[in-house]
Amino acid sequence: MATLVDSHNRRERARRADRGKERAEGWRRRGPLLPALIFTIIVTQLPFVFTLWYSLLNWNLLRPDGTEFVGLQNYVDIFADSTFRQAALNSVIYTVGCVFAAMVLGIIFALLLDREFRGRGLVRTLLITPFLIMPVASAVLWSVSMLNPSYGLVNWILSLFGIPAVDWTSSYPVLSVLMALVWQWTPFMMLLVLAGLQAQPRDVLEAAQMDGAGWWRTFTSITLPQLRRYIELGILLGAIYVVNTFDQIYIMTAGGPGTASANLPFYIYQRAFLGFDIGQAAAMGVVVVIATIIIATFALRLIFRSFDVKD
Template structure:
């Protein structure tokens, strides 16, 4: 009897090698297919339905007006001044929150990276705002902090002779930004703190032995080390803050008028208050595409910095 002998890898033809590699790839991917199918069903199918609604003139108050109108909803969006204002508010709120929260997060992380009595308690207290529900933090800021009659901020300003201000009516966007920055600063602080604790101590000791001061060490060594963490925090902050809804709904309801409405809130108004499903769906499609473009560009910049460092 002759025993079967396995073909050595170096004697296989290129076609056989590709077939083996393809089979091995499918063997590794097979356990992930159920999760992939589930993700496609719960994300892409609703998005395709949204695209379909965006091409129709559908109003829940007038069922007979359900007609295919093509890109007419997108043309109306381009001509909608309120949509442009909501888009501008989204940019201001998102960038303002992310940049200010990141700056404060860096400062707090630098403080927490130094040993002092009660550091564990201070870290826990600083993390607490990020653990609160957005609705709870919105109520806290609207009622306890910014109330024109008995708010803590107006009471503090009255101590130096500044009259009370109705913040949510006079400065609605600033009020929303204060609540968002308070909630997102702990997240940025944790990311930066992780970067500070990951930097090699021998490099810092060498810089100190060479006579480098705190500022020179921070600019030349610490800040480049934190670049990846800062970029990741900014990217995640933009993705999440651009979808802000709770703070606007609780604190200002998009007002006065539509002065503080962002894109998610304006889409909510068109869909659930104006019952214009077609135009609301078109707005949603535009927002999703814009978010994907921004996230893709940001991810490319981050991965490019990784490749350069490697």
């Protein structure tokens, strides 16, 4: 009996020693990452905690002595604000319209660049260039060179067909910003899709051709399922970045006419730095962050699920 107890104690001590070694090895692997983790928490989570606190205050910089705790009243006020709802709708239009149009154009350009032709390297470089331009420079380019009502390139092309000049940024502000966003984000989608096209096995395509499958049948049955992961990743990354668009709106339309083209980030800027209402601006920021996290989490689950599916 004593022998059994001693054997059990030795096994228990051995298990504890193994667990201690595993924990020590885990800390040795994670230790170098701790400074980066601490820095990330300081620069991202602490400001968000302060933003949460500010969103519970009635704080306007024009009345610094009138700060008071109002709880969730700021959230009630912003959802009752018609301008906030319009800005939220514009954010959805910008995000969905830009991502959808850029992805469709990206797929088309990627299919063209996946073929061998003379000057393909030059064409690829020219198509990538819009994504390398700073957003402010892109907005100035579209506002001054492309959509200017007097000497813009778009109106000059329309004049060739007898169509009168249009003041795009005043008459169609949302469409004007959307065109600039699509122009900038199409190369990013094209690169992702092109990477997927070049990663697909050529023997499968050759087998489809040997079986008599046409181009469209090959694309819908083989190529498009192969590109699903790349398309989902492009949609996710594009949506996260486009929903935070600010530069194009500020440069091209300044949110106008009035607030017709303002999205949520721009409206938050207006309330915080033009209206000096820190409380409601913080509440809007919290709503935007929570909505972005929910959408990103849902999209990531779809992407990870597609990666788990065995081909």
